[in-house]
Amino acid sequence: MRKDARHTRLARARLPCCIALCLIGLAPVTGCRPSAPAPGPADLSIERDLRRGVEEIRATRDRKKLHAELVRLLAHLRRTQATTASARRGRELALEGFEATLRGVRSQLDFIENDSGEVAAATRDAKRADHYLRRGANRLRAAGQAFGIQIGELKRNPHLEMHTRGG
Numbered sequence: 001m002r003k004d005a006r007h008t009r010l011a012r013a014r015l016p017c018c019i020a021l022c023l024i025g026l027a028p029v030t031g032c033r034p035s036a037p038a039p040g041p042a043d044l045s046i047e048r049d050l051r052r053g054v055e056e057i058r059a060t061r062d063r064k065k066l067h068a069e070l071v072r073l074l075a076h077l078r079r080t081q082a083t084t085a086s087a088r089r090g091r092e093l094a095l096e097g098f099e100a101t102l103r104g105v106r107s108q109l110d111f112i113e114n115d116s117g118e119v120a121a122a123t124r125d126a127k128r129a130d131h132y133l134r135r136g137a138n139r140l141r142a143a144g145q146a147f148g149i150q151i152g153e154l155k156r157n158p159h160l161e162m163h164t165r166g167g
Helices: 002-031 041-059 063-079 085-114 119-146
Strands: none
Touching (some): 041 085, 063 085
16 A cells, blocks of 8 residues: 555656656647638738729829729629638628728719819819718728728828819
8 A cells, every 4th residue: 555655656756757758849830730821812912902002092182083993803803712711701891991092082073073062073073082982981991901901091081082062
């Protein structure tokens, strides 16, 4: 019986050492688990389109030109299929963001082209433009997060700002 007690004490004394060795031995194995799938060419294309579209929104002063650019960009994004879950989410958010921005720009064009002298119609178009531009900016920022891109302020771009005095 004494021999069993001594054996138990020795086993208990060695236990922390054995656990430590096992953990050290498992560390390289767990470090080699497969990481997230690498983005494919389609995912990189979507990210490029997102960056290019945001830059167009920030830089383009001419609303008609911006409208045309957004239409082309949306057509390209719709044709591109993402391969990873985060890229699919980013693509959907980018589509929603660019569609909302396109609606906002269309409302701005309506304001400029159709509402001279009509205060009620001008107010409606200005509110609609502001609503869609805000929604678009929020969706584009969320799309950027899906790709690990920080997209700052878009809505308050002075080139896209609504002005009630002459557009």
